[in-house]
Amino acid sequence: MKPREVYLAADPVNAEIAKDVLAGHGIAAHVRNQYLWGGMGDLPANVYPSVWVDDEVDFAAAKALIRRFERGALAHGRPWQCPNCGENLDAQFEQCWNCQAVRPDST
Numbered sequence: 001m002k003p004r005e006v007y008l009a010a011d012p013v014n015a016e017i018a019k020d021v022l023a024g025h026g027i028a029a030h031v032r033n034q035y036l037w038g039g040m041g042d043l044p045a046n047v048y049p050s051v052w053v054d055d056e057v058d059f060a061a062a063k064a065l066i067r068r069f070e071r072g073a074l075a076h077g078r079p080w081q082c083p084n085c086g087e088n089l090d091a092q093f094e095q096c097w098n099c100q101a102v103r104p105d106s107t
């Protein structure tokens with residue numbers, strides 16, 4: 001069990017959301033530096049909250065989820081329709097719950 005950083009967040013809220021995304025996929029993770037960020041005055045500008053998987057074996061899977069989370073948060077943060085079965089899905093879903101089709105990149 002060796003922790004590894006997967007995501008450097010812009011702020012603590014993003015860090016928490018990213019951690020929840022990982023937890024929702026069964027990956028144990030934690031946030032570091034969320035209490036250092038902001039309001040403390042003298043910290044260097046490069047101190048941002050970061051998300052770490054508890055075990056580096058989850059790193060690759062976590063990184064892939066984070067990438068999709070970032071895309072979704074930045075570009076596709078809205079409901080989508082499954083191209084396979086036509087089900088309407090909320091923005092946070094990465095997969096159709098009805099037919100398990102993976103969300104297309106270009107939604």
Ligand SMILES: [Zn+2]
Binds near residue numbers: 084
């Ligand atoms: Zn579907």
